[in-house]
Amino acid sequence: MRLDDYDPGDDIQDLGRGGGGFGGGGGGGMGGLLFGLLPMLLGRRMGCGTILLLGVVAFFLLGPGLSMFSGSSTSDPAVDSSGAQAGAAACDTQSERFACQVFSSTNRFWASEINGYREPGLRFFTKENTSGCGAAQSAMGPFYCPADQRIYLDTEFFSELANRFGAAGDAAQAYVVAHEVGHHIQTITGISDQVRRAQQRASQAEGNALQVRMELQADCYAGVWANRARNKDGQTVMEPGDMEEAMRAANAIGDDTLMRSAGQRPVPESFTHGTSEQRMTWLRRGLQTGDPRQCDTFNASL
Numbered sequence: 001m002r003l004d005d006y007d008p009g010d011d012i013q014d015l016g017r018g019g020g021g022f023g024g025g026g027g028g029g030m031g032g033l034l035f036g037l038l039p040m041l042l043g044r045r046m047g048c049g050t051i052l053l054l055g056v057v058a059f060f061l062l063g064p065g066l067s068m069f070s071g072s073s074t075s076d077p078a079v080d081s082s083g084a085q086a087g088a089a090a091c092d093t094q095s096e097r098f099a100c101q102v103f104s105s106t107n108r109f110w111a112s113e114i115n116g117y118r119e120p121g122l123r124f125f126t127k128e129n130t131s132g133c134g135a136a137q138s139a140m141g142p143f144y145c146p147a148d149q150r151i152y153l154d155t156e157f158f159s160e161l162a163n164r165f166g167a168a169g170d171a172a173q174a175y176v177v178a179h180e181v182g183h184h185i186q187t188i189t190g191i192s193d194q195v196r197r198a199q200q201r202a203s204q205a206e207g208n209a210l211q212v213r214m215e216l217q218a219d220c221y222a223g224v225w226a227n228r229a230r231n232k233d234g235q236t237v238m239e240p241g242d243m244e245e246a247m248r249a250a251n252a253i254g255d256d257t258l259m260r261s262a263g264q265r266p267v268p269e270s271f272t273h274g275t276s277e278q279r280m281t282w283l284r285r286g287l288q289t290g291d292p293r294q295c296d297t298f299n300a301s302l
């Protein structure tokens, strides 16, 4: 991708690693953590906290790579973060810098698109920390917290995207960041609130179906940014091959694909982000039209 450097005026911080208390017994094992997290994530319906919820399932079933959790069993949002490394420099690694560049580009674009646009914040963390929506855990994948309007990202996810999910490349990473910014757009336009209210009256399956529409709209918004954003030289940010990279990522993190790779039969009622096909369809729609009005997933047949 062809991106300008990030804007140092943007609200970006590196929270480092939170003081979650490592060295506990870990007797509950990973399963305990998983099933403790599931209802918490679903109950809170965080924008994208569940982006890789099923990925978590995959992690558990696939085994390797889980050692990063060993000993950690707390997911209590009230946990004191006094052990956190205070404010390390942000945007200082290659992965962080790229995420910062995408973040700044999305802010420039959406500010030109939406009257009264308020920028979200971007918070990097390592392994675990706290967010305005409770615990931030790497295994949750990147997420947007509507309560503090910040995106939480452990850039280690970019490596997993490439190595575990087979979606390498800068455009795959940009899609992830732009998707989270898409949730911010939904928050400032009031769509998130509408959906949350509807979900409170809905069954679990209906609530999940609404969540899928939210996620697909965020995918579409990511595509709109990629289509329309220009760098300071007036060039499109997308280079040859970038669309394929982004589509590969959308394909890799579809609910059905994640469940299959975890050795499970896909259960559509449990989907919260949409199938690989749906995610590619809506990302493509944004990428091809560059028009946010084409992202009305709530009045479309999916």
Ligand SMILES: [Zn+2]
Pocket (backbone or CB within 6 Å): 047, 048, 049, 051, 179, 180, 183, 215, 218
């Ligand atoms: Zn999401």
